Amino acid sequence: MQVEELEEVGRHIQRERARAGLNQRDLAEHAGLSQPTLHRIEQGARAALSVTELDRIARALDVPVRYLLQGNPVADRVRVAPRTAREATQEDLDEARRMVVDLLALDDRLTESATPHRTSTPQRDSGRSAPVTDAEGQGRTAAAALRTRLGLGIAPLVDLPELLETATHLDAGAVSIPSTVSGISAQDPARGVAVALVNICDVPERQRFSYAHELGHVVLDDGVAVDHLRGGRSPQEIRCDAFARHFLAPLEGVRQEWQRTATTCAPTADDGSVDPLRRLAQVARHYRVSLSVARIQCAKLGIGLPSECQNALPTNREAAWRFGWGPEYEAEVKAAQQISPPRRILERAVQAYAAGSIGLKPLARLLCMDVQDAEAQLEGAGIRPPAAPEARRIDARSMAAARRRLQNRADEEPPQA
Incomplete structure (x- = not known):
């Protein structure tokens, strides 16, 4: 290899080492x-x-040799859009980006194996790429169109990640990313694969809204055109907020649920009426959205709410304990705090590990676990890789390319005197 090629390989090794979270001492020890x-x-x-x-x-590093020779092609081509708070640092953005790129790179490696994979892309709204002239209207129309396409009617959405994966072909999961990054979406244009990651948190309705918001960016095909959003809200962000509200809590469903609460909730006033806050909380509970989202949808319907519903609202946790579903809400909080990688990718990765196609390190990173904990979990489930020979089977295509490249350089260089 020439000096320039050796320097390039060195840079590729540094990048992959950083993605693996290893320092030089650790990598040197593992590599002998x-x-x-x-x-x-x-x-x-x-x-x-x-x-x-x-x-x-x-x-x-548990990567193909070609990543060290030629770089990680997925990292070079993937398009990423993190949704960040104003105080997000560059380190926060880099960490979130690294996680989603690692996920798509792993999926790309799994595609090269014999593991079955999906090739269809997320369905998008027919009006994609249109200018944002009416954020609320366009978001509502796209949400209604998707609900109709999926045959959801006005029903609440129970398992949102499962719905996104099976019905819209968007891989979605909850991971531990910096708190200043609420969500991040990415697409691999070469393979048509889209991924949305949201942060684990103790507010389940916020997590659900983030899932729906990221779906909106993919459906409306603007999720990868907006990057590092800080400060004010862009028109695309406002439109996806509207999409998320209407997808999670469609107006006709909110209307029917509001009317139903007039008779199903216990009267609290002398005239037999029901506390409006209690009714609003029931609507939010029905659709698993925040009270603020429920209030906005009621306002869109022209439902007049008293001042106690217009000013400072209680949190969903406070409302849950006040109105009788506190224990159920706490169970949802625990679920929202759990790491939940995209299920399709996790299933393929476990199958590949069991077949000996990939090692434990990428699977542990996918699970956000250290290697020992991941191995223990898999062992407990009876999942073990096949017995390997003394040396790992080398990626034949990568090694053949490496040998040809090194041999060509040796043939071109004159012999040393």
Whole structure:
């Protein structure tokens, strides 16, 4: 290899090491190299780099050798749009981006194996890419069209990640990303795969809204055109907020539920009427949305609410305990705090691990676990990789390419005197 190629390989190794969360000492130990040797390799300061050394490093990182030779193609082509708070730092954005890119890179590797995979893309609204001239109207129309397409009517959505994956072909999951990043969507244009990740949190209705909001960006085909949103809300963001409200709590359903609460909730006034806040809380409970979202939808319907429903509203937790479903709400909080990787990708990754196609490290990263905990969970479920020979089976295509490249360079260079 020439000096420029050795420097390029060194940069690729550094990037993959950073994605794996390893320092130089850890990677050197796993690869059976000294730290000074690895340091020189990453700096491109070695006079030569052998195929064996490349394979050792690739095995330690659990990536194909071609990632070290040519770079990670998914990382180079993927389009990412994080949804951030004003105070988000560049480190927060980089961490969130790394997680979603790792996810798509793993899915790309699984596609190359014999593991079955999905090839269809998320269904999008027919009016995609249109200018945002009426954020509320366009969001509502897109949400209604998707509900109609999926045959959902006005029913509440129970398992939102499952719905997104099976019905719209959007891989969705909840992971631990910086708190300043509420969600992040990404698409691999070469494969037509879209992923939406939301943050684990202790407010389940917020998590559901984030799922629906990210779906809106994909359905309206603007999720990858908006990046690093800070400060004010863009028209696309406002439109996707509207999409999320109407997708989660359609107006006709809110109307019917509001009317129903007039007779199903216990009267609280001398005239036999029901506390409006109690009715509003029941609507929010029915659709698993925040009281604020329920209030906005009621306002869209022209339902007049008293001042106690217009000013400072209680949280959903406070309303739940006040009106009798506190224990159920706490169970939902615990569920929203759990790591939940996209199910299709997790299933394929477990199958690939059991078949010996991938190692434990990428699966552990997908599960947001350390390697030992991930191995223990899989062992407990009776999932083990096949017995491997002394040396891991090397990716034949990657190693053949590496040998050809190294041999070509050796043939081109004149012999040393």
